Amino acid sequence: MKEYPKKENPFKLLGQHLEAIGTGLKYLVKPTRITLMYPEESMVLPTGYRGMIRLYKDVCIGCTLCAMVCPADAMKMVTEEGKKLPMINYGRCVFCGFCVDICPVDALKETGVHDAAFTNRRELIFDPDKFSQDFDQPPTMDKPVRKVRAKIDEKKGIVYEPDD
Amino acid sequence: MTEEVEKILKGGLEVEIVPVEGELNVGPQHPGSGHMRIFVRLNGDIIEDVDLDVGYVHRSVEKLSENRNYIHLIPLIERPAILDSIHMNMAYIMAVEKILNVDVPPRALYLRSFAAEVNRIASHLYGMGIFGVFMGHSTAFMWGFGDREVWVEILQALTGARVTNSYILPGGVRRDITPVIMEMTEKAIKYTRRKLNDWKGIFVNNPNIKARTQNVGVMTKENAIRWGAVGPNLRASGVAFDVRKAEPYAAYDKLDFEIPVYKEGDAYARTLVRIEEIEQSMKMLEQIMREIPQGNILSDRFFKQIPPIRLKKWWEGQHRIVMPGYYASFRPPKGEAFARVEAGRGELAFYVISDGTAKPYRLRMITPSYRLIKVFRELAKGSRYADLVTIYGSLDYFPPEADR
Amino acid sequence: MIVFPGLIFSLITLLTAIWAERKIAAKIQMRFGPYYASKRIGGYFQLIADAIKFGLAEIIVPSNSIREFFILGPILITAFAFLPMAFIPVSQIPSSGSITSPYYRFFFDKFAGISLYQPIITPYSLLFIIAVASVVPILTVMTAWASNNRFSLISAIREGILTVAYDTLIIIALISMGIEYHTLDIASIVKTGVPGIIANPIAAFVFFVALLMGTARFPFDVAEADTELVTGAFTEYSGLLFVLSMAGPYLLTFVYSLVFATVFLGGWLPLMGIPGAILTVIKALIILFFSVFMRSVYGRYRIDQILRGGWKYFFPAALLALIIGMIGGIFL
Numbered sequence: 065m066k067e068y069p070k071k072e073n074p075f076k077l078l079g080q081h082l083e084a085i086g087t088g089l090k091y092l093v094k095p096t097r098i099t100l101m102y103p104e105e106s107m108v109l110p111t112g113y114r115g116m117i118r119l120y121k122d123v124c125i126g127c128t129l130c131a132m133v134c135p136a137d138a139m140k141m142v143t144e145e146g147k148k149l150p151m152i153n154y155g156r157c158v159f160c161g162f163c164v165d166i167c168p169v170d171a172l173k174e175t176g177v178h179d180a181a182f183t184n185r186r187e188l189i190f191d192p193d194k195f196s197q198d199f200d201q202p203p204t205m206d207k208p209v210r211k212v213r214a215k216i217d218e219k220k221g222i223v224y225e226p227d228d
Numbered sequence: 229m230t231e232e233v234e235k236i237l238k239g240g241l242e243v244e245i246v247p248v249e250g251e252l253n254v255g256p257q258h259p260g261s262g263h264m265r266i267f268v269r270l271n272g273d274i275i276e277d278v279d280l281d282v283g284y285v286h287r288s289v290e291k292l293s294e295n296r297n298y299i300h301l302i303p304l305i306e307r308p309a310i311l312d313s314i315h316m317n318m319a320y321i322m323a324v325e326k327i328l329n330v331d332v333p334p335r336a337l338y339l340r341s342f343a344a345e346v347n348r349i350a351s352h353l354y355g356m357g358i359f360g361v362f363m364g365h366s367t368a369f370m371w372g373f374g375d376r377e378v379w380v381e382i383l384q385a386l387t388g389a390r391v392t393n394s395y396i397l398p399g400g401v402r403r404d405i406t407p408v409i410m411e412m413t414e415k416a417i418k419y420t421r422r423k424l425n426d427w428k429g430i431f432v433n434n435p436n437i438k439a440r441t442q443n444v445g446v447m448t449k450e451n452a453i454r455w456g457a458v459g460p461n462l463r464a465s466g467v468a469f470d471v472r473k474a475e476p477y478a479a480y481d482k483l484d485f486e487i488p489v490y491k492e493g494d495a496y497a498r499t500l501v502r503i504e505e506i507e508q509s510m511k512m513l514e515q516i517m518r519e520i521p522q523g524n525i526l527s528d529r530f531f532k533q534i535p536p537i538r539l540k541k542w543w544e545g546q547h548r549i550v551m552p553g554y555y556a557s558f559r560p561p562k563g564e565a566f567a568r569v570e571a572g573r574g575e576l577a578f579y580v581i582s583d584g585t586a587k588p589y590r591l592r593m594i595t596p597s598y599r600l601i602k603v604f605r606e607l608a609k610g611s612r613y614a615d616l617v618t619i620y621g622s623l624d625y626f627p628p629e630a631d632r
Numbered sequence: 633m634i635v636f637p638g639l640i641f642s643l644i645t646l647l648t649a650i651w652a653e654r655k656i657a658a659k660i661q662m663r664f665g666p667y668y669a670s671k672r673i674g675g676y677f678q679l680i681a682d683a684i685k686f687g688l689a690e691i692i693v694p695s696n697s698i699r700e701f702f703i704l705g706p707i708l709i710t711a712f713a714f715l716p717m718a719f720i721p722v723s724q725i726p727s728s729g730s731i732t733s734p735y736y737r738f739f740f741d742k743f744a745g746i747s748l749y750q751p752i753i754t755p756y757s758l759l760f761i762i763a764v765a766s767v768v769p770i771l772t773v774m775t776a777w778a779s780n781n782r783f784s785l786i787s788a789i790r791e792g793i794l795t796v797a798y799d800t801l802i803i804i805a806l807i808s809m810g811i812e813y814h815t816l817d818i819a820s821i822v823k824t825g826v827p828g829i830i831a832n833p834i835a836a837f838v839f840f841v842a843l844l845m846g847t848a849r850f851p852f853d854v855a856e857a858d859t860e861l862v863t864g865a866f867t868e869y870s871g872l873l874f875v876l877s878m879a880g881p882y883l884l885t886f887v888y889s890l891v892f893a894t895v896f897l898g899g900w901l902p903l904m905g906i907p908g909a910i911l912t913v914i915k916a917l918i919i920l921f922f923s924v925f926m927r928s929v930y931g932r933y934r935i936d937q938i939l940r941g942g943w944k945y946f947f948p949a950a951l952l953a954l955i956i957g958m959i960g961g962i963f964l
Contacts (some may be wrong), residue, residue: 065466065489068500070442080435087429088367088660088929095659098374112403112548114388132556135300160303160394165402165551168535174388214381218418221378221662252782260859273935362859364850365931370661436851436930439937613786614934617859 098222105210108227109176114161116177117152121196124149124171130163139163142192149192155185175199252613256284260362260617263627270613278608278616280601286631293591298324299555301591302394308595309629310391311354314340314347314383315571317396320593322477323580324398326565328558330530334479335523336400341479342516343386343395344569345509346413349420350379351572352460352502352624359499359621360431363440368431375423378416385409397551398558399527404547410517417510424503432503441496445607445619448493455603458596459574460501461623465493471570478569482519483512495622502624525549557586571596573624597630642714642883645917647679649882653924654678660928683875691871698778705775706866706873709880712767716887719757719764721750721819723900723908731906741819748819749909758806758816761891762799765846768884769795772855775877776865787864790935791855794845797942798852801842802888804950805835808957809895813964818894824964827898831960835953836896838946840919843892845938847885849923851930852938856881889919 100107109115126148131139138156141148150163150172164172177199182188190199212224252268255261265281289308293301305320306313318340325332332340357372380390386409387393387402395402431437447457452465462469470487472480488504490497524531526549533552534543542550562584568577574596583589600623607619651666655674658665666675693702725747726733740747743755754760769791776788809828813821821828829836845852856864863869866877893899893915900908933941 065468065491066500067491068496077435080433080438083429084434084436084929087426088925090426091660091662092656092925095662097659097662097664098377099663101664110385112388112546113384127553129553129556133299133551135296135303158303158392159389160392161388162299162394162551162555165549166553166556167550168538168553170538170541216378216381216412216415216419218415219422221375221419221423222381250782252786259862360931363931364853364857364859366657367661367928368931370663374662430929434930436933439933440931612934612936614854614857614860 096220098220100212100214100224103209105212105224106179107224108211108213109178111176113174113176113178114159114164115175116154116159116180116199117157117161117164117195118173118175118198119150119152119192119195120171120173121149121192123169125169127168129166129168130172133162133166135160135162144192150195151189151191152195153189154180154182155188254616255281260620262620262625263631266616266620268608268613268616273612273614275608275611275613275616278605280605282601282627283631285628287628289632290591290593293588295587297557297586298398298560298588299558301588302397303392305593306392306394307628308593308632309571309573309597309626311626312347312351312572312629313391313393314343314395315569315576317394318344318478319567319569319571319576319578320580320591321396321398322567322569323565323578324560326567327560327563327580327582328398329561330399330527332400332527333524334521335404336525336527337479338516338520339401339405339525340396341483342405342513342520343383343393343401344478345512345516346379346382346386347393348572349506349509350376350383352506353379355572355621355624355626356427356431356499356502359618359624362617362621363437365431365434365437368427371423371427371431375420378419382409382412382416385412397526397555399530400525400549402548404525404549405517405520406547413513413517417513420506420510424506427503432499437499438496440615440618441499441622442492442494444495444615445611445622446492446494447603447607451606452493452603455606456599457574457603458599459570459572460505461498461600461603462574463487464490464497464501466491471568471575475568477567479516483515485512495618498622498624530554559584559586573597573626573629574599593632595629595632597626598632600625601630639714642717642886645886645913645920646879646882647676647683648917649886649920649924650878651676651679652921653927656921656925657928686875687872689871691873692868694779694781694868697780697868701774701778702868703873705771705778706869706876706880709768709771709775710876710883712764712771713880713883713887716761716764717890718751719754719760719818720887720890720894721748721757721822721899722890722894722912723749723906724819724904725749726905741817743815743817743820746819746823750819755815755817755820757818758810758891758895761887762803762806765884765887766795766799768880769799769846772865779865779868781867783861783863783867784865787855787857787861787867790861791865793935793939794852794855797939798842798845801838801942801946801950802846804947804954805839805842806891806895808832808835808950808954810957811954812957812960814961818891818899822894822899822901825898825901826964828896831964832953832956834949834956836892838950838953839888839892839896840923841946843885843888843919844923844926845942847881847888847923849885850927851933853932854935854938857932885923886916886920889916889923892916892919 128141130150131141136156136158138153139150142151164174211227213227215223215225217223250270254266254268256265263284267279268275269277306316309316353372353376357369360368384390387395447465449466452462468489485508488501490501530552533554538550542548560582564581566579568575577594579592580588581590608616655665666678669675669678669681741753772791773788776784810816812831848856869877893912897915900912903911
């Protein structure tokens, strides 16, 4: 069991004041920033990131396991031309990735896309046709978006390196 | 009006001394209240009584659990403490595993400890950040969130999501650690050790913070036990209790670590306990990376059910397991189980009753913050109004976790 | 003609101070701060954008407030925070050779024997500054009372208690300088050529701490403590009145910084004329930036701790400064 020192002499106290100000000044002179300048820079997420999901329509066997395991009832089965296919409602999806993991034929895949915007709730529902396309919505900017990758750095915490 | 004047005249101009008493409604929309209403009864600057109106972020997890399959509950159970989700997930899965009677392979146990300790560091940094801004120290707030980002990045690489990890499954974990993640963790440990020195300079050893926290919200050992405090708050009051030591789960029986215990029981001791726990967690992470055994990360009972083609692709290719169809709606045998873990804020307990169907009959969830409601109320009595937020922040109370 | 450039100048320093506060804090806190409003100059125009936004916002006056005082409060606070500038000499007008030399005789301070950039020439400028600036806390209390909000009331009580503590320090620190230099005229103090920080370092330190206290800078931000009292006395304000209520304390900080720069840091010396004025302002801005830098180092003390610190440590220190002033006065 430990105790912290209770009484401290005024000189040590002054030293601690100076230490605090010194630490502040140190960061003022040599700032370490970890901000991602978002619309200009966009992060490339690591493989295995559980982003938005896409379907491979031809591979799907319609086993309904994905709809069964879905914790949020986001995935539902629809019958399209006699074939059972999943559709997803991103308004409900919690991106747990259970459906991708449970699919016995790997008809579902996690993409690295996580930043999408929709104008209304109907657009959030992806029918099998829309679901089986690569969905990537680049941020609307005049300039091209720099793709960066986050790396952990011993000195700066997180640095963003350009992705090539 | 005239009556009053007459009264005063009769009483010989006696001035009644009126104490400055009043009630103050702090929250639910207030910079220092969080998701609750703190009804403060003030006498001058001293708080006479505090009424905590909690429940603003109640999600009814326990009732919803009775209508969900076991596997569907994993994301739901994480939600109350989203920044401590590994622990939430682990405690629930441990209870389910007890009913299912599954053995977890040692590598998976080490991985659970790994994820849990990373999560604990992130959770403590978050807590210290909030604590800092409650005392007006905005740098601690930003640093807490910024330095947490490093650990969240590791969790993202390991589990595929920043906070809602859903990493632990009955019988094992979903993904294996890779050399890349180990390298990331080593760098993150070095970074956090460096940064903790600066944390000490600007926050922990700062005389301003010391003045604000020392002898504030003092919880004696007896009171801590009587009020049911848990976690770092309990350990700061001189009670050496940690579920990781008392009832080792995951890989904690094989890990060397100390539990920091402080005698004082005030806000400063609680902060020191958190700082030292971060250091201990980093020590544990190093040991896990050194000693992690080779092997499977999912119990053989489920591993055998995975189709061989998928096994080849995912397990051998990407070091992650996929779920067998069994998980979609499994029915555990009749039974009941109790499991507890040491979450970031303290002891977290789950009690699950299975009646043989695919849904739990009853799920009871006792979160550490829930127990802090009583502690908060008792500690706030008699303190100064400015210390209300200090006590609140030092307890690391997280309203959604308490409301469930 | 004299006040108007002063207003524009104050507005610019105000924007610079708030911008600097945000940028300094951002640098220490691993972020960028204001950026997008004008990328080339580091987001400086963000403050102007914010001011326009607040200026166009609706001013909501709570129905249970005292309407007149509620509206007058921030206006008077800003006015009284700005007024002391009339007594601060920023530089010396050279008798010839400068574009301001034609005004040499209008602003001639016969007590110091030099002509000054000082709108109102008086031999008691230190006294006037203290007098005018000490009205501000009273107005803050009035504002808080008028807005009829409990958080504001607590803030007013804190402000009132605090005022007694820091006004004493400011007065004693400045009086000790007055005794030391045998004058209450800032220009005469500067003219001696000995900066106050050398002549009486303790008074300088006490004055700087009192400056932080008096203008609600960290770590003495108790009257405006946002996690405890929302925004203190200005909880109910919105729109343009809110801008004014924020501007007042910053202006006061700048006024005190100018006093610090002239009394303790030697003012415009060794320059004179317009370069001298720039030097004074730069010195004042350094003090101002340092006082806003404190935000990123400290949290806030509790009111009782500030009072204890003020009366137990800084008040004796101020008395010591007074004694040093008396002794130093023999030599100066």
